[in-house]
Amino acid sequence: MSTLPVREYLNFFINNEKYLNQLKPSAFTLDNIKKLLKLLGDPQDRLNIIHVAGSKGKGSTCAFTAQILYEAGYKVGLYTSPHLEDVTERIRILGETNSKGIFVDAISEKKFQKTLEAIKPAIEKIRQVTYFEVLTALAVFYFAQEKIDFAVLETGLGGRLDATNVGLSKVCAITPIGLEHTAILGNTLAKIAVEKTVIIKDARQKVVVAPQVSEVQKVIEERCRKFNIQPVLVESLDKHFKISLLGQHQRVNAATAIEIIKCLRQLNFTVSDKAIQEGLQKTYWPGRFEIVQKEPTIILDSAHTPESARVLADTMQEMFPDKKVLLILGIADDKDKQAIGRALNKIADKVVVTRFDHPRASYFKSEELKDIFLNKECVQTDNVREALDLVTQEEIVLVTGSIFLIGEVRRLCINTRV
Template sequence: MRPFEEAVTWIKGLQKFGIKPGLERMQWMLERLDYPERRLKFIHIAGTNGKGSTVQFISRVLEEAGYSVGTFTSPAMGGLNTHVNCDHQPMSEDAFAALVEQRIRPLASEIERTKAGSLTEFEVLTLLAILYFAEVAYPDFVIWETGLGGRLDSTNVVTPLVSVITNIGYDHMNILGNSLEKIAAEKAGIIKNGFPVITAETNPISFEVIEKTAKQKKAALYSLGKDFSYSRKSGMLADQQEYFDFHGIFRDYPGLRLSMLGEHQVQNAALSIMALEVLRQYSAVWFETEHLLMGLQKAQWPGRFEIAQKKPFLILDGAHNIEGMRTLLQTARERFPGRKFNVLFSVLADKDTQAIIRELVPICEEVVATEMDHPRALPLSDILMQFHNESPSLKVKGTQPWQRAFEEWYQPNQADDVFLVTGSLYFISTIREALGKAQEICPDFKEKAGE
């Protein structure tokens, strides 16, 4: 087995330890690694949805301005090394293997014998990202996406130049809490003393929590609707663009356009622009208007209303919670008015599947349900039961394994149909990998859009 494969096998073996919120193990490890995170400039992003897109908007603009940018995102749309990117190039397999074997694994064995217990998979990936950026890649900035929540998330061991909170919704309630106040408090946990925070959250309940935390931390708060806003213009499916104007307290930017579709992406872009403007004001980050224009237009993020094929349309969207599914439906109805979709669906067991299905059903022509290869996948029988509970008359078929389900479901000769894969970013990642590496599954697929 190659060193990279050995490292991946060891990390995936940590999945048995599950999700363990808390920073004790991360702080123990970083102390023994001589605090490599202190040598990096972070932009920390939390939120229920839109984090990955916001990462891409900010990183593309900074790169257009000539900066080197590292990103840490999850889930990955490829191998484990693709969680960590510098200038849109994933961490090399050699660097991945070397950092695991030489820097992390010896300490992991040591901490496992303490009361702190074993590291989790996500903690190891977070440590890998820090070490890679601090000791191998040396980017000017690191855009740092939380994995789950914020306050006790493994990423919350850094002091960023700015904190960004996209929005607050109902997700991971078994860990973050069952109310918007509790979830917002966890997300607001990334706010640091004296460092600015930007948010697109407008729900009064959630916003009050963010505002209160910012005041307690003496952190300047910039919010959508008060300090910045956007005016969206209509776009057609044919050109696959979004058009909008940005209005902010520092400056306005008219005539902007995006390649990512949906009003939610316009909002994510506006949030990103405000974050960049705050970086300009507080941290002397330089960029010209042309860099902003080009960076926003170049930004892509796989699996978010991604049109992977046009004849027939094959759309990949990783909506995995109520808010994400509502956003998907809004975009679908705008771009395909009056149409219904052939849906391929799989989901993780810790999601509010019934609520997700309730949102999805109105645009379904028929559904193929399947069970993805993931330790937390919801069993196929449960998916079928919940679809039946929600809409007994809807045609729903269960097929296993997922490879056969996709092959039988997606029919390139049905040019007038619209095919949609949804329910989980992990599932979308698996489908994208299959499209790129197993052409026999989808012979008419030409390229992986957005990569």
């Protein structure tokens, strides 16, 4: 099976990531992933799982946690989604040198192909398995085959019916929860929290909870009481800790990772303070307030909710006070365009709204732009290349709104100077 057929084979499966705006809650179930993993010998049962759900910062929290464990000498698998440039980025074993892509420790094309071939007979016994379920099964099977010490898993969507929610985690963490995917998860914070907190499901688990609004906190505490679990509440990160990722919100994610590690210590896993500090300083997580170019300065951030947009705006004001900002904004059509745009409006001097190459890319009506970006110079382009052509040397360029946009811009910025 060559590289092209591998991608073509994956593309035969239903990819919910492309059509979330068209889906209903009934589209999600754990039945198929459970059947698939059972045919593969339930590899998830051979893993020490750390499971992270939430709306903001769950990928960064996973990255911090995995890096700390790697620095402590463990063999660590990391499964995250979506990817920036290539699907193999989602499946990593830290410290490996397999790939020439964004992450050198991503699964190699050869191993990706070999593992897919190994699980293919099981896949084809099940009808209508999804793209994400195939990738999740592949990751879990690969991690088990490689005999890793820990598997750090980021949920894809929600928690209750997410394909990652098939094993029993040693530690699970809930990062800040906000309004997102409301047509699928529910139209209130409480309903969304109910969906995400179902990764808490056994009295043996340790539970770490990042700062939440009171409505969400009540749901989490109620879920924990059901299993007689006393959750660990994340507090602010001590000032002496230095971290590699920029922004105050990343200090919350780092603090969450530290509490996960402390829970593992209680389970008799050894992680030194030195490993924690080195892990926080060495974590590499692109597309999160990432400065990919200077002259002009171009910053990429995958903020895609109103809450994360507000945090991003605060970070910009903190890092680049009194600087003119050109905002390049692209948002998926299932997101709250109005709220995200208004949150970013306060730091934008000029606005370029664009469409990235993805089925969920949204288009703004001219009336929407006038309403959101009142009295701002604002244009809309049909594609990302046209948006980047409007960049000058005079402003700080902030690109945000969707991880799909970030991936596309990153490829253009890294491969060809803007």
